[in-house]
Amino acid sequence: MNLNTVVEFLARKARRFGFLAGMLLVLVIHLPSATFAQDGIDRVTGFARDPVHVAAWPGGRKVAVSFALFVEEFGFGQGPVFRPDLASRNPDLVNEAFRQYAIDWGIPRVGRLFRELDVPLSIVLNAEFPGTHASVWKEFRATQPNAPIVAHGMNNSNHILPLGRGLAEQKAYIGRTLDLIAGTTGAKPSGWSSPSVYSNGDTMQAMAAAGITYNLDQMDSDIISRLKTPDGPLVLLPYPVVTVDMGQNLARMKTPAEIEALWLDYVSELAREARANPAREATTVVIGIHPFVIGTPDGAAALRRVLLRLKTDDAVWLTDTDAILKAAALK
Numbered sequence: 001m002n003l004n005t006v007v008e009f010l011a012r013k014a015r016r017f018g019f020l021a022g023m024l025l026v027l028v029i030h031l032p033s034a035t036f037a038q039d040g041i042d043r044v045t046g047f048a049r050d051p052v053h054v055a056a057w058p059g060g061r062k063v064a065v066s067f068a069l070f071v072e073e074f075g076f077g078q079g080p081v082f083r084p085d086l087a088s089r090n091p092d093l094v095n096e097a098f099r100q101y102a103i104d105w106g107i108p109r110v111g112r113l114f115r116e117l118d119v120p121l122s123i124v125l126n127a128e129f130p131g132t133h134a135s136v137w138k139e140f141r142a143t144q145p146n147a148p149i150v151a152h153g154m155n156n157s158n159h160i161l162p163l164g165r166g167l168a169e170q171k172a173y174i175g176r177t178l179d180l181i182a183g184t185t186g187a188k189p190s191g192w193s194s195p196s197v198y199s200n201g202d203t204m205q206a207m208a209a210a211g212i213t214y215n216l217d218q219m220d221s222d223i224i225s226r227l228k229t230p231d232g233p234l235v236l237l238p239y240p241v242v243t244v245d246m247g248q249n250l251a252r253m254k255t256p257a258e259i260e261a262l263w264l265d266y267v268s269e270l271a272r273e274a275r276a277n278p279a280r281e282a283t284t285v286v287i288g289i290h291p292f293v294i295g296t297p298d299g300a301a302a303l304r305r306v307l308l309r310l311k312t313d314d315a316v317w318l319t320d321t322d323a324i325l326k327a328a329a330l331k
Contacts, residue, residue, distance in 0.1 A: 042227060045201035045204050045227065045229075046201055047201060047204065047205075047227050047229050047230075048227075049225050049228070049236075050226050050228070051221075051223055051224070051225050052223065052328060052330065054224065054281060054327075054328050055282060056282050057317040057319075057327055061316060061317040062270075062271065062274035062282045062315045062316075063267060063270045063283050063284075063317065064282065064283070064285070064317045065267055065284075065285055065287065065310060065317065066120070066237075066286045066287070066321050066323075067114070067119070067121055067289055067307075068121075068123070068124050068150065068216065068239075068286050068289065068321065069107070069110055069121055069122070069123055069124065069289050069291070070124045070152065070246075070291075071124065071126065071137075072124075072126045072129065072152065072156045072290075073126040073128045073129040073133070073155040073156065073157075074155065074156050075158065077091075079095075080095075080098070080099060080250055080290075080292055082095055082292075083098075098292065101295075102290070102291035102292040102295050103133055103136055103291065105296075106291025106292065106296060106299075108139050109295050111139075111140045111142075112143050114143075114144065114307075115143045115144065117307050117308070119311070119318050120319050121320065122147060122148050122150055122191075122320045123150065124152045124193045124288070125181060126152050126153060126154065126156055127151065127152075127153065127154050127155075127176075127177045127180040127181045128154050128180070130184040131180075131184055137184075137185075141185070148190075148322040149185060149187050149191075150189055150191035150192065150321060151177050151181055151189040151191065151192050151193070151212070152192075152195060153173075153177055153194065153195040154173070154177055154180070155195070160196065161195060161199060163198065163200055163202075163203070167205060167206060170205075170206040171206040171209055171210065173206075174203075175210055178211075178212075189212070190211070190214065190322070191212065191213070191214045191215060191216065191237075191321055191322070192207050192212045192215040192216070192217075193215060193239075194215070194217050197216075197217055197239075199215075204217075204229050206231075207234055208232040208233065209232070213235055213325065213330070214236070214325055215234060215236060216286055216288075216321075217239070218236035218239060219239050219240060221236075221238045222238060222270065223281065223283055224236065224238065224284055235330050237321060237325075238283075238285055239286045239288060240266070242262070243285060244287075245287075245288065245289050245293040245294055245299075246288070246290045246292065249292070249293045250292075256293060256298050256299040256301075257298075260302040260305055260306050263306050264309060264310075266285065267285065267313075270283050271313055271315035271316055274315055275315060
């Protein structure tokens with residue numbers, strides 16, 4: 001039975017059983033098959049996972065884009081490496097300078113850029129950062145006083161999630177993370193991003209138990225989904241692997257200008273798909289950005305061009321993670 005035949009059959013059902021019931025059947029049959037790919041059981045956690053369908057974002061826009069800046073603490077001698085050939089040195093001045101520049105200069109620069117362009121920003125924060133880099137945090141937060149904070153564990157090197165050590169330990173770790181962030185920033189996050197995107201089913205359950213409502217560990221979708229943990233539901237916001245700047249820069253050696261092209265192609269194609277099929281449901285992408293990559297002058301210039309371009313696209317909604325949940329009636 002082809003699609004036209006199915007629609008004709010459902011139209012007859014609509015007349016027989018009532019307009020609303022029949023039209024619901026028609027709408028279901030017309031939803032793209034991809035929207036059902038996440039029905040059932042999540043393969044990583046084993047929990048039930050269902051798609052969250054959004055017809056359109058505020059203003060009728062079809063693609064929600066949130067840039068999430070990772071504000072991370074690694075510690076001396078630890079963290080991303082720009083020159084692997086020099087990493088065995090002690091002290092490793094080159095790679096240490098690479099990391100420190102990102103903290104002292106990159107993070108404030110990104111905050112100023114988003115403020116200047118009046119574009120919402122989400123902050124993904126290691127709990128130890130504000131205390132370790134108090135002056136940088138104060139300067140940065142002054143440029144982004146209302147940006148939502150997404151908890152990102154204690155740090156990104158030697159104090160990450162205790163995977164494999166049981167649910168109770170993960171609950172305790174997440175609780176300590178949230179308490180430290182609340183104590184140093186005055187804000188208790190409702191979102192979570194696992195350090196190095198490394199989590200499991202216990203992590204998801206522990207998040208829900210702690211009152212976390214959404215996370216950024218979902219990397220396999222264009223739409224929001226809901227994970228049903230034993231301690232309550234958890235919203236998964238799409239955080240694609242390929243749009244994370246650090247992976248493209250350090251692992252694939254892409255320059256900021258090349259990442260700029262990737263971001264524009266990624267979002268513009270989602271917008272084109274929406275224009276080609278106005279009935280298509282709205283999509284979401286949270287783009288991870290790091291001060292090592294876009295906090296340099298050339299990186300900021302590339303990011304500026306991306307933001308200015310996306311601001312002109314009437315299908316794109318530049319927003320933050322909390323606003324996405326609110327618009328989807330999930331907060």
